[in-house]
Amino acid sequence: MQLTDRFLDFADQQLTPVVSLMGFTHLGLYLSAPPGQEGPPLILIKQWSSTNRALPAADVDPELRQASEERRWYPLQDAGLILGALRVELEPGLSWTADLEEEMRRCALAISHALGRDLECIQLQEELHQQRNQLKTLVHQLRNPLAALRTYAQLMMRRLEPDSAHLSLVDGILTEQHQLGRYIDALENLGRQSLPNGPDPSTAYLLPPGAAPQRESLKELLLPLIERASATASLQGRPWHGPSQWPAWSTHSAGDGSTAEIVANLLENAFRYSPPGRAIGLALLPDGLCVWDDGPPISSEERELIFHRGERGTSSRDRPGTGLGLALARALAERNGGHLTLSVEPWRIQTNLPAQGNAFQLSWPQPALPAATA
Numbered sequence: 001m002q003l004t005d006r007f008l009d010f011a012d013q014q015l016t017p018v019v020s021l022m023g024f025t026h027l028g029l030y031l032s033a034p035p036g037q038e039g040p041p042l043i044l045i046k047q048w049s050s051t052n053r054a055l056p057a058a059d060v061d062p063e064l065r066q067a068s069e070e071r072r073w074y075p076l077q078d079a080g081l082i083l084g085a086l087r088v089e090l091e092p093g094l095s096w097t098a099d100l101e102e103e104m105r106r107c108a109l110a111i112s113h114a115l116g117r118d119l120e121c122i123q124l125q126e127e128l129h130q131q132r133n134q135l136k137t138l139v140h141q142l143r144n145p146l147a148a149l150r151t152y153a154q155l156m157m158r159r160l161e162p163d164s165a166h167l168s169l170v171d172g173i174l175t176e177q178h179q180l181g182r183y184i185d186a187l188e189n190l191g192r193q194s195l196p197n198g199p200d201p202s203t204a205y206l207l208p209p210g211a212a213p214q215r216e217s218l219k220e221l222l223l224p225l226i227e228r229a230s231a232t233a234s235l236q237g238r239p240w241h242g243p244s245q246w247p248a249w250s251t252h253s254a255g256d257g258s259t260a261e262i263v264a265n266l267l268e269n270a271f272r273y274s275p276p277g278r279a280i281g282l283a284l285l286p287d288g289l290c291v292w293d294d295g296p297p298i299s300s301e302e303r304e305l306i307f308h309r310g311e312r313g314t315s316s317r318d319r320p321g322t323g324l325g326l327a328l329a330r331a332l333a334e335r336n337g338g339h340l341t342l343s344v345e346p347w348r349i350q351t352n353l354p355a356q357g358n359a360f361q362l363s364w365p366q367p368a369l370p371a372a373t374a
Contacts, residue, residue, distance in 0.1 A: 003031070007118035008046060014107050015086075019048040022103065023094045025070075028055050028087040029111070042085060050091070072096065074108035078116030086111070139188045146184065150177045168227060175224045219250040221260040226282060229267050233280060236271070241281030243289075250284060258332040259362070262340065265325040266291035266360050274358070283350050288338070288363035290346070294354040297344035307340075326360075338364045 011029055019027050026049050030042035040059035047055050058064065063071075070092065076084040086108050090096065153173040160167055226242050233240030263282070270280045274293040283290050298306065309327040326340075333340040340362050346353035349361055 002122075003045065003115075004118055004122065007114055010114050011046065011111055012048075014110055015048050018103065018107060019050060022100060023091045024048075024088055025050050025091050026053075026055055026087070026089040029084065030058065030087060031084040031115075032082055045084075055087075070094075072101075072104065074104055076108060076112040076115055078112050081116075083112065083115050083119065135187065135190070139184055142184055146177060146180055150174065153177065169231065172224050172227050172231075176228070216257075217251050218259055219246055221257060222250070222263060222282075225260065225263055225267060229271070229280070229282065232271055236276065238277050239279035241279060241283075243282055243284040245284060247284055247286060258336055262329045262332050262362055263289065263291065265329045266362075269325050269360075270358075278357075279354070281353070283353065285350065285361075285363070288361060290343075290349050290353075290359045290361040292346045292349075292353055292357055292359035294346075294357040297356055298342065298358055303342050303344070306342075329360075333362055336364075338362060 015027055015029070018024065026047065028047045029045045031045045033039060033041050033043055040057065042058045044055060044057055049055070055061065068089070070090040072088045074086040074088065075082055076086065086104070088104055090100075153170050157167070157170050157174075160170065230240050230242060267280075267282070270291055270293045274280060274295040278293050278295040280293045281291070283292065307326050307330050309324060330340040340360060343349055343359045343361060344356060346357050346359035347355050349359050353359065
């Protein structure tokens, strides 16, 4: 295994002064061979010498076949594993002292720790390289069924009558296909782009590049989400309550599309975690919006915990999920100067909402939006 230049430089800084000051003729750094590899168990990686003679490989070194008072071996051990060894030879006529032994043990300890971290780093880089190759393959394979989905939807669109009630559903399929394409592009570009500045740069990965063109209003982005929510509620046999009014702010540009992303995550959470048969709705407010359900209120001790990365409520731990949706949604809201909060009394947000349930309210600073209109 090829060690990094950083580790070799560190070993050189540790051992070069020792050779010149302590009366050593040779000092060799050996690495343990990987399990199952043919050849010597120790591989000579680097050596230091006060003479011009170089040490041969361990398996052909005749000096190692006979005992020597001048030679010492110091194991390089980290976390219970033998990673290699230091071979040290004194000049003829000199003898080992307590100070020499102590100095070499110190060097061996420092190099052991550095070698362990270096091997871990190399292993992680190899794993990352393999994962990137797997990701590239998956992204490539995803494009084929996605293109087929778009083709089928376009064929369906052509076969429907101009006044068909199903046109909006097919148009929704095309919209979702386009959004999936953006996410696939984002996956393909992971690691190539620097993250933007912000309170939580990792939220950049929630939004694919160009997710919301400036010409689109928030209303235009929310309509497909509302249609999808209505269709999902119909399939699940639960009541759905969409917005009855569109405030003036909804007709303005959606900016980077983060509000639509937040709503998409809130709706997904509501459909996934609220009990079957319970109502779900999206209400538009003068200064924001809220996604609500009339299921059992989230317990008081978990109302802030669920906004933390990887944390989920006790009632949802037996269901699939990552515990990232609410954390990312709140991070996106705060990045744009807004707030995402939970109320278990939705009627306090809007009087026609249920008395009890879970209402996730997204709000902006008051001056950020124009006055609401019917």
